[in-house]
Amino acid sequence: MDDDGKPTLKETPLYERETGNRFVRSGLLSFLSIVVIWELLARASGWSVHVFPDPWAVILSFIELLRDGTLVRHTVASLYRVTVGFYLAVLLGVPLGICLGRNLTARSFLNPVIHFLRPISPLAWIPLAMLWFGIGDPPAIFLIFLASFFPMVVGTTIAVQNINPTFFQVAANFRFSRRETLTRLILPAIMPEVITALRMTVTIAWLVVVAAEMIAVQSGLGYLILDARNALRMDFVMNGMIVIGLIGLMLDGIMKRLGQVESSQWGRHER
């Protein structure tokens, strides 16, 4: 390629292209080796295909599920629940976190409760969620909300408390209104940390949706796995797992992109 002397090649620095390619290449390589090990294990175990399906069987059933639309339907159902629950958590959690970070009284009042509720697994709420919200989407959304709400609140509170006090003095000096203090100081100041919190929380939300779907719903990837287990279709179970992993990778990628937005970039250099 370099022999052609094409000017386009010079535009991105060589080392950046190299590392970018290397990441993709080694990522693919590691997935490939997992598949090889899986194949070897499946052969060595001597178990039947119904107990430990080999990669080829899983690929075939993957295509089957993709063809009849089941996979897409379940994925969309799961994504819908995660999106709603996660958005609700962010919409309520970030403002509450800002209040707690700024207000000592609110913090001393609410923090103990939050830290008491936080370690309780969302799964422990399943009985209550079903009793309160019946069956269908609401209990699942509620569980995802619970799982993402507390990390968002705690992450935002800490981010607000970490703001350099000098910046508030600058705000006072330049006579910022309350609104300006929020939009020009607090929000941009916490942005990098909030994005990190979003990135971690979306993974938790995705983790919980599968568990939430094993109760009380008739759709979603969790339901697919549960249903496949009942039908003893371990290849479908694995399909469900693969899709969950892929979507998780995608969600993380989206959040990572969010972190590259210019206004949140300053945080990388300040700390």
Place this chain on the structure above:
Amino acid sequence: MSHIQIDNLTKIYVGRRTQPRTMHDPEEHSGDNVLVLNNINLAFEEGEMVCILGPSGCGKSTLLRIIAGFEAPTYGTVKVGGRKVRGPSDQSIFVFQHSGLYPWMTVYENVGLGLRHIDDEEDKHSRIQEHVEMVELEGFEHYYPHQLSGGMQRRAELARAIAVNPDLLIMDEPFSGLDFLTHMKMREEVVNMHEFLRKTTLVVTHDIDDALIMGDRIVVLSGRPSAIKLVHVLDFPRPRNFEKDPGLSRLRSEIFLMLGVPYAV
């Protein structure tokens, strides 16, 4: 009537600070009282550059913060331009020891902070540009603070402060953390800017040479509790030079002695 009038100013901190300074946290105090400033009386004229010297931890910064309105005096009053200081105001802009630039804003946006209420976009733009050029940062308008060198950051903050056209400019150790040459250049720049704008400027420093080169008046504070040891008007011609000016050199020796460093003379 002087421009800045400080009468019987006393500041007592209730309890020792165990945490970094915060602007307001009356609940966190407990324990011993600490007398920081003891009955300070000072008067500065309009347009003066006043350098405040003192040993570290003597309460120089506290004095500045009270004048800026960030802290309230325990007793006594501070008046700027005849009006009692009751809180922070855009008439007294503080230039912070460590950068007070907002890292999420470009140089242009930072300088425009104090001009954000101007409705006429063109007027606003030209005023921001004028101040960016004043500190020779043209070409760096759209850089973020972390992309600038330490000296450039200080200059940007200076531009932001002056753009508001405040009555009073307050600088807390403006050259700390800069390398020697940048320090010298920055000092020259502050002096030139003061010559040009004639804005009342308070500078806290621990560097005796800085104070003597820059100040129209110097104030030397004693260790805690701070009381005034010396107030001296410097009417030496600029640019000042210790070698050529025996009076200045003598004063320098005196102050070194006063602050307990006879060997440095």
